[in-house]
Amino acid sequence: MRLGEKLRTTDVDRSNQTRAAESDLASVHLAKRGTVSESASASKVTTDPLVELKLRAQEALFGRLGARLYDSSLSDEQLRDTVLEELAAIVRQEPTPLTSVERAQVVTDLADDVLGYGPMQRFLADHDVTEIMVNGCEDIYVERRGRLHRTTARFVSEAHLRRVIDRIVSQVGRRVDESSPMVDARLPDGSRVNAIIPPLSVDGPVLTVRKFAHDPYHADDLIGMGTFTHETVELLRACVRGRLNALVTGGTGTGKTTLLNVLSAFIPDDERIVTIEDSVELQMNQHHVVRLESRPANVEGRGAVAIRDLVRNALRMRPDRIIVGEVRGGEALDMLQAMNTGHDGSLSTVHANTPRDAIARLETMVLMAGMDLPDRAVREQIASALDVIVHLSRFRDGSRRVTHVTEVVGMEGAVVTLQDVFAFDYTAGIGDDGRHRGSLGPTGIRPAFADRLADLGVTLAAGTFGTPDILTAGRRR
Ligand SMILES: Nc1ncnc2c1ncn2[C@@H]1O[C@H](COP(=O)(O)OP(=O)(O)O)[C@@H](O)[C@H]1O
């Protein structure tokens, strides 16, 4: 059995054997270099009998391979194979008796440090972890199930962390240094990475990884987590099938992209879909999908391709639907124009605090296109382009929920009129378990788009919109 295979077969053991080994290895380095107090690291050193061995093996590896470790003519696989073979040979010569599991563990830990993302590697492999936050070399936090945890993992030194950052950003042809101290990149698996280094980050390099969801949430998962109800899903499915132009709104991390992905799944399989994103997050199940991704400028500051350019290009690609991951700037104008000129059923997200706020932000973003349109014309564009806004909020109990399904009705005077079709009931209060007991329900208002859906043969269950109620019926804003 080749080493690589062997390592894979021991993956399970690895994850069970957990944190201790890697962080201990790091603390020995730190102790050696005198960068942390001896007492703090000494207690950890004694917990892993393999630490000394790993250190010896690492030194031997650098001795044997030297500059070949940075040989760019070797492919990643060749390099990995070489490193694993050398490490296996080194570990075999060790006088310390080792079980085969221990031997594999030592080799993998060292290979992670030398070739991969060091102490982050195992969090990248752990599907429960959704985000990884590295605050300088000694502090690594992860998010699991929406909650932050501090880990005991750490980088050997600031230089070690910088090496990992360099490895990540150079893979996408970028670099991080004093002249460009902030950079966005992407790991080969699609995870998004942001790095910012001193002097901008005061206490050392900071790396933030939002992991690519290998198994994205489906509508049922979101129902299970209390994000919305079955009735809401049915309404939203009808909106998407009925080709309404929809906008998902909410703050950062409220689940906009996740919901956009869920909504996109409702698009029939026989339509041509063009998706446009800053970095690919959407995971479409349909066959006929063209994915476009914007590009930042290169190190010389050239070659940038903005979302806006891609939206314009997409219009020439005979799309049935255009999905823009997030509208942030001047592309808002192109997106609205597309929606107004027959590209119905387009979907996007906007960062906003309320549905009303989303309209205001869209107005500002349209102005960023630099066309100098009168306010009223901009609002008319917005009012006629958009049909429905789905707003998300993150609650104090950690849950993310849809709080509004709002119809964009039209204009009243100079104002875009909105009307909540579904709204969250905040009056239910907090339960004993700390979770909000409220839920999303119909306001009793039948939206104008219900007729359009009916015309298209998209049917909704009787009572979807509830019964008109004297209190809620007046909720026109
Ligand atoms: N409805 C939800 N319930 C719980 N967690 C969610 C939900 N939607 C998204 N998440 C998690 O929240 C994080 C941010 O989600 P994302 O969709 O990227 O947010 P946004 O696009 O608003 O910044 C992800 O880790 C995701 O797994």
Ligand SMILES: [Mg+2]
């Ligand atoms: Mg997003």
